[in-house]
Amino acid sequence: MIPRVLSIAGSASQGSAGIQADLKTFEEHDVYGMSAVTALVANNSVTDTGVFTQPVGSVQAQVHASMEHVGADAMKTGMLFTKEIIEATAELLKRYGQVPYVLDPVMIGKMGTQLLKEEAVESLKEELIPLAEVITPNLQEAGKLLGRSAPETSEEMERDVKELHSFGADYVLLKGGGLSDYPAVDLLFDGTEVKEYRSERIDTIHTSGAGCTYSASIAAGLAKGLPMDRAVEEAKHFVTEAIRHALSFGEGIGSTYHAAERIFGRKK
Ligand SMILES: Nc1ncnc2c1ncn2[C@@H]1O[C@H](COP(=O)(O)OP(=O)(O)O)[C@@H](O)[C@H]1O
Numbered sequence: 025m026i027p028r029v030l031s032i033a034g035s036a037s038q039g040s041a042g043i044q045a046d047l048k049t050f051e052e053h054d055v056y057g058m059s060a061v062t063a064l065v066a067n068n069s070v071t072d073t074g075v076f077t078q079p080v081g082s083v084q085a086q087v088h089a090s091m092e093h094v095g096a097d098a099m100k101t102g103m104l105f106t107k108e109i110i111e112a113t114a115e116l117l118k119r120y121g122q123v124p125y126v127l128d129p130v131m132i133g134k135m136g137t138q139l140l141k142e143e144a145v146e147s148l149k150e151e152l153i154p155l156a157e158v159i160t161p162n163l164q165e166a167g168k169l170l171g172r173s174a175p176e177t178s179e180e181m182e183r184d185v186k187e188l189h190s191f192g193a194d195y196v197l198l199k200g201g202g203l204s205d206y207p208a209v210d211l212l213f214d215g216t217e218v219k220e221y222r223s224e225r226i227d228t229i230h231t232s233g234a235g236c237t238y239s240a241s242i243a244a245g246l247a248k249g250l251p252m253d254r255a256v257e258e259a260k261h262f263v264t265e266a267i268r269h270a271l272s273f274g275e276g277i278g279s280t281y282h283a284a285e286r287i288f289g290r291k292k
């Protein structure tokens with residue numbers, strides 16, 4: 025049977041991030057994608073013009089509909105926005121989530137829009153992170169979760185990836201995309217060993233959706249039965265090509281190109 029992945033996340037109307045990035049990425053990995061939309065974000069390459077939250081009952085109904093009729097081999101969460109949606113998601117994961125769960129702790133988009141309410145950060149830490157196979161914070165999100173400023177060096181990244189592991193996820197993948205003076209290096213920690221995933225830094229501002237694309241690719245790999253280190257390795261190639269061939273729509277931050285690896289292949 026084709027592997028199935030459910031994403032519980034926000035819709036990003038521009039098509040680069042959120043549910044749109046997830047479903048495009050799932051399709052590129054030959055897995056069957058399903059969605060439960062938590063909020064609708066009206067956005068373009070310059071600004072987000074509105075955030076419209078779904079009621080908790082809507083999120084629950086969407087998840088029940090997919091899980092009771094299709095089922096899933098992996099799950100992923102992205103923008104959850106409110107404490108109430110986080111609490112409901114934790115219940116849904118306990119009921120249906122006996123499969124790898126990838127938690128992208130989406131907090132603030134590259135346009136500066138709040139995608140997780142301030143008062144919901146503690147619920148994310150206490151109720152969802154312990155259920156996750158892997159969490160995929162960027163630098164700012166790592167700082168926020170740890171209650172201090174974002175890591176600014178590779179040494180601080182290594183310190184933070186280890187501390188984040190104590191929150192209860194099996195793996196922490198700390199993304200170093202924000203360290204612009206370094207190559208694009210991400211650190212995966214399993215509680216014992218820190219593994220590094222490295223690519224060259226591509227000279228572009230068009231990275232909208234990179235984080236969502238990366239975590240969706242990891243979820244697809246896990247749904248196919250890959251072990252974590254291989255799922256991350258494959259996803260790192262996938263997101264690197266998506267950034268290399270990013271689409272500079274509009275006048276601001278353009279979109280990662282989810283089909284890039286299929287169309288252009290991997291740069292040797
Ligand atoms: N300019 C870049 N060149 C190559 N890889 C990048 C670049 N910017 C980010 N990445 C990579 O893209 C992935 C997503 O990271 P990041 O942009 O930090 O996440 P987010 O979108 O959540 O802020 C990571 O693998 C990161 O290393």
Ligand SMILES: Cc1ncc(COP(=O)(O)OP(=O)(O)O)c(N)n1
Pocket residue numbers: 033034035036040041042043065102103130132133134135139231232233234235236237
């Ligand atoms: C609806 C929605 N969800 C998540 C994000 C964040 O996406 P991410 O890939 O982490 O980064 P940017 O898209 O902000 O570059 C989002 N923007 N919208």
